[in-house]
Amino acid sequence: MSAVDGKVPALLQHASPRLRAMIVDDEPLARRGLEIRLQAHPDVTIVGQYGDGASAIAALRVDPPDLVFLDVQMPGLDGFETLRRIPASAMPLVVFVTAYDHYAIRAFEASAADYLLKPVDDGRLAQALARVRQVRAQRAADAHCGQLLELLGELSGQAPLRLEDALQPDAIERLRREDRLAVRDGHRTVRVDLRRIRWIDAAGDYMCLHLDGAGETGETLVLRATMRELERQLDPRRFPRIHRSTIVNAARVVELRPHSNGESFLRLDCGQELKLSRSYRDRLQVLL
Structure with a gap:
């Protein structure tokens, strides 16, 4: 017997990870009715009910x-507005519950796993839960793949990275030869043309990328x-670290002037002078 028939084998229910479920409906009887029907699904635990x-x-x-x-129709915030206010990092799987089937299209447009019509039918509930389990399993697989691609993208400086690119044998080395640096800044990713970078330095919790621009x-x-994130992404032969808080574009160095204390000063093609500390003297061979 399959989930398509509206029933889920008990063995499959017990084998699946538990589903922690929340019921949100302004009608107490509707909440109670759904709670009773969910008791037939041992892998579902109700962790909260809200009106x-x-x-x-x-x-x-x-x-x-x-x-x-x-529930789609509630006073104050309706179901769709409620969904819009949930932080993306905390977004659960959603099954909309409605008395009107024309909301089904909007439910799927909102990326809901499924929808249920009131009064909720036991067989239809079983189908919705089967779909939820399937989506959750796929989401876990996608998340794992996404984490790996994000890591590879960070290492290569080319995020987001496609799966077919990551599977290439020389993926990291090839991507690090690309001409753009991808930097995650909060919820956005900024891509910077490597040829524009003059030097990079640290300022507290922030990094300052000094680039070519319209003015001098x-x-x-x-x-x-x-600094560690950027250093990991950049090719050290092209962008060596010359100080605990400075990375330089080696192609922009036009002069190296040693100092008596073992340090050196680099002059860039834009006139900027940077210090090469004694701790990073091994980078001289890259700069000369």
């Missing part, structure tokens, strides 16, 4: 569930990143 979207959002931010049964002083791009 309005605002209360659900507050609870969800503290303890995100795996699944939310979300050029342009400075300030991003929330670490």
